[in-house]
Amino acid sequence: MRTADVIGNAARNAFRSRLRTTLTVLSLFVGAFTLTLTTALGAGVNEYVATQVATVSTGDALLVAPAVASETTEGPTPFEADGRQQATQPNPLGSGTLLNAADLETMRGLDGVDLVEPVRMITLDWVAADGADEDARFELDINPSSSLGRSDLVAGDQLDNGTDAAQVVLQEDYVAALGFDDAESAIGETVELGYTDAAQAEQTIEAEVAGIARTSLFAAGAGTNESLTDAVTEAQAIPGQPEAYVLAVAHLDGTGPDGAVTDQDVDDVKALLADADLTGQTVEDQLGVIQTVINGIIGVLSAFSVIALLAASFGIVNTLLMSVQERTREIGLMKAMGMSDGRVFSLFSLEAVVIGFLGSAIGAAVAIGLGTVISSALAAGPLADLPGLTILLFDPVNVLLVIVVIMLVAFLSGVLPARRAARQDPIDSLRYE
Amino acid sequence: MTSAPAPGAPPVLSAQALTKTYGTGQSRFDALKGVSIDVHRGESLAIVGKSGSGKSTLMHLLALLDRPTTGAVEIDGEDAASAPAKRINHLRNDRFGFVFQQFFLTAQQSVLENVTLPLLVAGVPPRERARRGMAALDSLGLADKARNRANDLSGGQKQRVVIARALVNEPDVIFADEPTGNLDTATGTQVEDILFGLQRERGITLVVVTHDEDLAERCDRRVTIADGLITDGAGR
Structure with missing residues (x-):
């Protein structure tokens, strides 16, 4: 099976059970959304502190x-x-x-x-x-x-x-x-x-x-x-x-x-x-203390979104296990036709990655959209006394990192179901009712 | 062009002293107890026997879907039982076609997608897949159903789709496990006609597992399996 076909089929398979996939994507969405916001908050505040340091230090x-x-x-x-x-x-x-x-x-x-x-x-x-x-x-x-x-x-x-x-x-x-x-x-x-x-x-x-x-x-x-x-x-x-x-x-x-x-x-x-x-x-030493405190707060906030992601990853495991179960005979058939264990594994783990990508990309996009609105509203209102402060700074590298990390989490969640699929015996699978 | 193997040519499938044991100790069960059989190029072979006799196990071993406990299976003289998994996967994909009693069609996919599954597994490019899939459907009179969902077809049509799928990779051998078991007599006969027509016209070797006497009767040769041994008909 060609790699392009594996990816294409994995993406299509992810949507065979639309409602189930959507719900799993939603749970990832929550994690991605909060993680994107907290990293943006950290980046925004730290960036501001860094510019302030530059203004007072030679x-x-x-x-x-x-x-x-x-x-x-x-x-x-x-x-x-x-x-x-x-x-x-x-x-x-x-x-x-x-x-x-x-x-x-x-x-x-x-x-x-x-x-x-x-x-x-x-x-x-x-x-x-x-x-x-x-x-x-x-x-x-x-x-x-x-x-x-x-x-x-x-x-x-x-x-x-x-x-x-x-x-x-x-x-x-x-x-x-x-x-x-x-x-x-x-x-x-x-x-x-x-x-x-x-x-x-x-x-x-x-x-x-x-x-x-x-x-x-x-x-x-x-x-x-x-x-x-x-x-x-x-x-x-x-x-x-x-x-x-x-x-x-x-x-x-x-x-x-x-x-x-x-x-x-x-x-x-x-x-x-x-x-x-x-x-x-x-001056950096003195402000380093401030940055340590800020990073501590951001760390705690991020930990909450990581907990949300952890919960979501169990959702992925569950979704894919059901998917493997439903497609037992199909897996058996493909294996009977000579599909290798490795390809079967790729097909299912990529399905997890597709779900991970959807959840994280949508979560990040919504976080950026909503965050930008909130950020400019705050800058115009309560934070108007701190010119130059962008409270939520969406650094493309950070956003990309969040997406990649969540896709990785999704992949790891997919390992167990995908292994189960890859190890199925074609004869047993074809007998499965 | 009936079964007239070229003299001296090795049999397309050859099995020597196959045994297959499931489980150990108290639950030990010998499904096959030493079966030797040759299948010649272009012939049609019926494997008959009661359920639990070991006929399905024999077919699985011949089709390389399972490995024997002892004994050897040769494909065109090549030892397959000890070949690496990758080679066996390739052999199954390239040389064999499968027709099962349950159709094993993916309900949500189109007829064409179901038919081209072996080509997808083989890594054939999409355009080529569609072309060969349509050709296979055309030869079974189903070209107009290519875009339909597999679920929307009748039983006879489904089994023809399955045959098209078995045919699409131009196999040497088609393994058919109770191909007419789920069909009424008229449609069953129709499907049998198609299978024997393929054997005649394309020289495809047919290995049919059945307990249908009429179907076994139409094959060039039959072997009967009982309790894991060939009891009737020559293995070679």
Whole structure:
């Protein structure tokens, strides 16, 4: 029997009992539908996190914080006069302990560290267009890590830490509020920033708009370059208070081609930092935790669809066993006419694969159709605050993989019935009533 | 052109000292106890006997549908009993045609599809299958039924379809197991006429298993099987 005939006959045989096949296909459909949706959800969220990582990471920097004290079993920590300070209020970026000037010096002295910048938290009260009235002022949050990362820009350039001029990157929704026509026309314009200094006196400073950024999950708030940060920090520093920082950013020397920072460089510096009672993490490390959580959730969801598939695979076994039973005499006849066991096996296992293909292809197609509608509805409604997020991302490779996996499951389910058919004795089969 | 085998030519089928045993111990049953038989090219042979005598078992062994417990079956001098399964499948597909008492037609398929089943198994391309299938149906006066579903035919028509199916791969030997058992006398005679006509006109060897005396009478030669042994008629 020719291979093309085997496939053709397997497909036709699958529809001899139309209702039975349809029901089996439906059970596979449920599994394929959910599996396609969960993988799309995973791909969508992970893709979004990955782009967000790219917006906040330059790839060659470590975020350094004091190591969390682990010696909790040995009683209270002894006081050291020159030791690190504890933060008076919790902050989201570091642990409760703050870095001091000595820590910065230690970091600067490590092999492989090129430049160390402490992250300073500055507070700005308002922003206004240059020369605007007092009632056209808007509150402004500053993202403390903005000077080290990159913003997801709609217009303009990233912040320049080399220049003496004060620069700021504003979020998209400030464009209209500050009276600019569009993002492009805001670039290079001057805005006025207001803040309160250490003596509780109101101050203003002018800054140039370097770029306009898209709102992002991890880099919420406006960005300020180093020159601006320095000026404001100086004014807001309380006289006599020792230096203390939540975090510092260590820029690394690269040993790779063209001075690129390799994974080995990062690991080396991390080890040195650990020796100095400090912990270094790349932005990827920090967001890796988020991705692990996301993958865990997606994994649990996928497990449910796999259970659905498992149930469906028993449906296939059942369907095909009935089919083999019904066609006992036909199998006997074909074997009497010289059809080999292998061909009989192929005929039935391919019938299972056909059922698997139908269920998975229809399931995937419906999931894509429905998912696209849901995804765009969510993007327009509840998820409108997260631009750039496609909650369900249908990657063709993933969809194809789901279909192939389900066809494989179907094939494996078909093995038992197909073997039963292949092993039938032609004489017994022809006597079968 | 009746049975006149060329002198010296090997018999188309030759069986030596065939035994067939089913089961072991208490349930042991010897279906055949040493049967030797030659079937010559172009002859018609009737294997007669009561049910349970072993006549069907003998036909299954001759048709290579089963392997003997001991003994040998030769096709044109080629030892088939010890041949690999693939070779035996090919021999059955290429050299034999089968007509069964129950028609074994696939009800949902068309008459033409049923007739061309041996060609499908053989791997003949679709166009060629249809051409040869139509030729076989035409020779049995069923060309106009080719597109009908097999289920829609009368008993006599069904058995003619079965004969067309046995004929489509141009076999050397047609094995017929009670070919008229399910038919009334008039249709049965019609089917017999067709089978003997094929033997006469195409030189196809006929091996008929039956307990119908009239049918056995029309064959060139008959052997009677009782209790697993040939009791009447020469095996060679």
